[in-house]
Amino acid sequence: DQQVKQNSPSLSVQEGRISILNCDYTNSMFDYFLWYKKYPAEGPTFLISISSIKDKNEDGRFTVFLNKSAKHLSLHIVPSQPGDSAVYFCAASVGGGADGLTFGKGTHLIIQP
Amino acid sequence: DVKVTQSSRYLVKRTGEKVFLECVQDMDHENMFWYRQDPGLGLRLIYFSYDVKMKEKGDIPEGYSVSREKKERFSLILESASTNQTSMYLCASSLLRLAGTDTQYFGPGTRLTVL
Numbered sequence: 696d697q698q699v700k701q702n703s704p705s706l707s708v709q710e711g712r713i714s715i716l717n718c719d720y721t722n723s724m725f726d727y728f729l730w731y732k733k734y735p736a737e738g739p740t741f742l743i744s745i746s747s748i749k750d751k752n753e754d755g756r757f758t759v760f761l762n763k764s765a766k767h768l769s770l771h772i773v774p775s776q777p778g779d780s781a782v783y784f785c786a787a788s789v790g791g792g793a794d795g796l797t798f799g800k801g802t803h804l805i806i807q808p
Numbered sequence: 809d810v811k812v813t814q815s816s817r818y819l820v821k822r823t824g825e826k827v828f829l830e831c832v833q834d835m836d837h838e839n840m841f842w843y844r845q846d847p848g849l850g851l852r853l854i855y856f857s858y859d860v861k862m863k864e865k866g867d868i869p870e871g872y873s874v875s876r877e878k879k880e881r882f883s884l885i886l887e888s889a890s891t892n893q894t895s896m897y898l899c900a901s902s903l904l905r906l907a908g909t910d911t912q913y914f915g916p917g918t919r920l921t922v923l
Contacts, residue, residue: 699850729911738812738898738914739851784850795841795866796912800850 698722699787701799709807714772716802718785721766725787729796730759730770733782742783743770772804780806811835812915814899820921827886829918831899839902840882841866841912842874844895851898857882889922896920 700719708714716730726747731739745752745759745768752759758771772779782803786796815830833840841856843866853866855874863874871893875883882901886893896919900912 701850704848731914736817736917736919738900738916741911741913744911786851794864795853795856796851797853797867798843798851800848 696721697800698725699785699797699799701783701785701802703802704800705803705805707805707807708775710777711774714770714775714779714804714806716770716772716783716785716804718768718770718799719766720768720787722787722789722797723766724789725797726790727788728759728761728768729786729788730757731784731786731798732779733784733801739784775804775806777806777808780804812899812901812913814897814915814918816918817916818919818921820923821886821889822923823890825886825889825922827889827920827922829884829886829897829899829920831882831884831901831915832880833882833899833901833913834880835901835903835913836879837901837903837913838879839912840876841900841902842872842882842884843898843900844868845898845917846895854884889920891922894920894922 729744730742733739761768782801784801785799812833842854843851857876873885899915902912
């Protein structure tokens, strides 16, 4: 049973445009959500997080939106840059993440010049 | 800056061998985690630890054990490696068990191939 779903295995976006990566979850107990970025042969790098008490969190070019009623979150990257090409993982946890994270399968974002 | 290091970037072992994967963090974090990453499956939690000598099973602990003798070091052990344990292994650490704040920081990963 996959509790965190990223339904788009890949996404291609033109440089300068907005990239929107989506994530759905099924476990209503999740209260902390994170996005990680991963380059090949490297460990995931933390990007941005959001607690379930918020519906938006912004950090520079990255914004995460949380819709609890729809059990959906999205990551917006504006403007998209070539260095943003990577695999993006959505992750969720119960109780803040200390008991491990549940990850989606990832979305490969490709920024076209 | 948080630094999580893993003993090997690439490892090749034979079926039946005992394998040790080492992870060290230098930020005095309480929590440490082992995940494996496989194509099309994302990251899956194997084991984690809240403190020295404490361990908890994750989602896929079968075939693995762990050891945490010191706060900064967390080892993943494959008692008898099998080909289905060929994977990328990722170690992570985080600071405290506080709700809503516990971001995990990852090491570079160990690509293990079992022949």
